[in-house]
Amino acid sequence: MYLMKDIVRDGDPVLRKVSQKVEFPLSDEDKKLADDMMEYLINSQDEKIAEKHQLRAGVGLAAPQVGVSKMMASVLVPAEDGSDKPQLKITLINPVIVRNSVQNAALSEGEGCLSVDKDVPGFVPRSDRITIKYDDFDGNSQTLRVRDYPAIVCQHEIDHLNGHLYYDKIDKKQPFELDPSTVVIS
Numbered sequence: 001m002y003l004m005k006d007i008v009r010d011g012d013p014v015l016r017k018v019s020q021k022v023e024f025p026l027s028d029e030d031k032k033l034a035d036d037m038m039e040y041l042i043n044s045q046d047e048k049i050a051e052k053h054q055l056r057a058g059v060g061l062a063a064p065q066v067g068v069s070k071m072m073a074s075v076l077v078p079a080e081d082g083s084d085k086p087q088l089k090i091t092l093i094n095p096v097i098v099r100n101s102v103q104n105a106a107l108s109e110g111e112g113c114l115s116v117d118k119d120v121p122g123f124v125p126r127s128d129r130i131t132i133k134y135d136d137f138d139g140n141s142q143t144l145r146v147r148d149y150p151a152i153v154c155q156h157e158i159d160h161l162n163g164h165l166y167y168d169k170i171d172k173k174q175p176f177e178l179d180p181s182t183v184v185i186s
């Protein structure tokens, strides 16, 4: 099971690399990686387990964040009403954003990152809606359309696979300046 000590921190060059495409059939090692990443998210969202192991509650985790430079990321967005059925639970393999909405969006509280210990305040402008092409565990190409908060999480994770961190996208001079048409998601 992954713990906070296993999560690579900002400054490690693996976070700035473009990840390698994953090949099919998946190796046992790649399957385990996918399982372990999702397990971290599940554990970290379980109050008791998180407390016991001092895990930061995560909604997404990309392979480079556990030191593996491969195009794989897990996303676990809990239901808004606290129900057991998550809003989005998915492992994206070789994901590519094939469509971005004209509409932009940003989280009202800005973003953070499991790999970034400092707090970098400011809006992170993203697309409100995206279409992602990715491979499933069997290597079949799939299409996923997401919007609002789940779309922000997916963009944050896909950025990791391309060597980008959220604070790269914050306007250094005017961190809380937003194009007036951008929707702010709380």
Ligand code: UDB
Binding pocket: 045, 056, 057, 058, 059, 060, 061, 062, 065, 078, 110, 111, 112, 113, 114, 115, 152, 153, 156, 157, 160
């Ligand atoms: C997170 N968690 O996991 F709405 F159960 C952030 C951290 C950096 C604060 C741990 C988070 O937003 N938690 C959260 C939010 C909820 C419900 C819930 C937990 N990430 C993931 C990350 O660093 N992936 O690489 C940062 C998010 C900021 C915007 C999208 C991802």
Ligand code: ZN
Binding pocket: 112, 113, 114, 115, 156, 160
């Ligand atoms: Zn992150």
